[in-house]
Amino acid sequence: MVRLITHNLLACHVKGCTSNNFPLEFKDAKLELREAEYNPEFIRGFLPKIEWKALVDTARQLGDTSLPLEQPEMLDDEFLKNLHHVLLEIHVEEGSMICPNCKHDYPISNGIPNMLLAEHEIG
Amino acid sequence: MEPTPDLSHLTRRDYDRVYEPAEDTFLLLDALELDANALRAAKPQICLEIGSGSGCVSTFLAKILGPSVLYLCTDINFHACRCTFLTGVQNQVILDPINTSLDSAVRYRLVHGVDIILFNPPYVPTSSDEAEDAQEGRTIEGSWAGGFNGMELTNVFLERVEHLMSLQGKFYLVAVKQNDIEHIRRSMLHSYGLKSEIVLQRRAGREHLFVVRFTR
Ligand SMILES: C[S@@+](CC[C@H](N)C(=O)[O-])C[C@H]1O[C@@H](n2cnc3c(N)ncnc32)[C@H](O)[C@@H]1O
Numbered sequence: 001m002v003r004l005i006t007h008n009l010l011a012c013h014v015k016g017c018t019s020n021n022f023p024l025e026f027k028d029a030k031l032e033l034r035e036a037e038y039n040p041e042f043i044r045g046f047l048p049k050i051e052w053k054a055l056v057d058t059a060r061q062l063g064d065t066s067l068p069l070e071q072p073e074m075l076d077d078e079f080l081k082n083l084h085h086v087l088l089e090i091h092v093e094e095g096s097m098i099c100p101n102c103k104h105d106y107p108i109s110n111g112i113p114n115m116l117l118a119e120h121e122i123g
Numbered sequence: 124m125e126p127t128p129d130l131s132h133l134t135r136r137d138y139d140r141v142y143e144p145a146e147d148t149f150l151l152l153d154a155l156e157l158d159a160n161a162l163r164a165a166k167p168q169i170c171l172e173i174g175s176g177s178g179c180v181s182t183f184l185a186k187i188l189g190p191s192v193l194y195l196c197t198d199i200n201f202h203a204c205r206c207t208f209l210t211g212v213q214n215q216v217i218l219d220p221i222n223t224s225l226d227s228a229v230r231y232r233l234v235h236g237v238d239i240i241l242f243n244p245p246y247v248p249t250s251s252d253e254a255e256d257a258q259e260g261r262t263i264e265g266s267w268a269g270g271f272n273g274m275e276l277t278n279v280f281l282e283r284v285e286h287l288m289s290l291q292g293k294f295y296l297v298a299v300k301q302n303d304i305e306h307i308r309r310s311m312l313h314s315y316g317l318k319s320e321i322v323l324q325r326r327a328g329r330e331h332l333f334v335v336r337f338t339r
């Protein structure tokens with residue numbers, strides 16, 4: 001599965017594709033929701049590693065509008081719970097991820113993101 | 124003592140396509156077990172295993188560190204990625220597999236961002252052709268075929284790993300004697316300022332195996 005916490009760390013790595021290569025855009029995404037243990041300390045600690053705009057835009061594309069466009073300064077429990085859900089409980093099982101720059105298509109099948117490149121695409 | 128992960132869901136047919144845990148795997152588990160307290164105390168957020176195969180090692184680490192850590196697992200072999208995920212499920216831990224070569228899909232976003240890196244590479248000395256074919260085929264041969272000195276793939280990763288390590292980052296590498304451990308350690312110190320220690324070593328049949336831990 002591709003969870004949004006992982007998606008937020010994936011970038012296109014085709015040779016020469018070094019700007020605007022993140023975030024990858026989901027296409028034909030099939031979602032599954034699976035409950036995960038809520039740990040506010042983990043979510044809070046992870047926040048600095050997240051590219052906020054990429055996360056919010058991606059969640060909205062997938063139909064989840066619970067996150068604010070601007071990262072709030074006050075991290076209250078409601079916010080952390082929404083963030084927990086978006087990062088850890090939305091799983092993309094099938095579909096693909098498209099590079100916004102070079103349009104490379106990274107398929108997801110059986111829950112596994114295929115980020116492999118052909119020899120001539122490797123930098 | 125953490126028990127060895129439950130792999131009873133994997134069958135012969137899986138091991139026709141995916142590396143079956145062996146002495147090298149178990150030496151890495153033992154090294155992680157030795158370091159367990161220090162690993163926990165450092166409160167890691169992101170672990171990255173390169174070449175996770177069956178998923179045995181990341182599952183073991185997840186049992187040591189608990190659920191509040193992200194466990195990214197890469198492998199070039201699609202079946203290995205599936206097995207990794209399923210081994211997590213079987214042992215009630217969540218592993219996030221990515222079908223990619225080394226750290227290729229995540230290195231752009233994880234600059235100095237990974238706290239624990241694990242790599243039990245294809246370390247067996249073979250011809251370069253054999254190693255290249257195995258890499259291109261993305262099959263089980265890629266589990267061991269290491270090319271010249273068994274170091275062709277490992278050398279590529281050694282050039283990349285410092286870029287991934289967080290300030291408190293630890294990198295565990297499995298190697299065999301023919302890989303020339305002392306040369307690896309010296310060159311990592313000179314080129315990247317990474318210190319290292321041999322955590323464990325063991326003779327298993329014809330192999331003399333080592334686990335080396337690198338830190339800043
Ligand atoms: C010696 S096996 C170790 C498997 C498992 N980590 C263990 O300890 O049992 C090496 C693994 O590295 C994978 N591998 C080989 N080349 C790779 C590459 N370029 N990128 C990622 N994984 C690779 C193989 O498919 C195999 O699963």
Ligand SMILES: [Zn+2]
Pocket residue numbers: 012013014017021099100101102103104
């Ligand atoms: Zn691209």
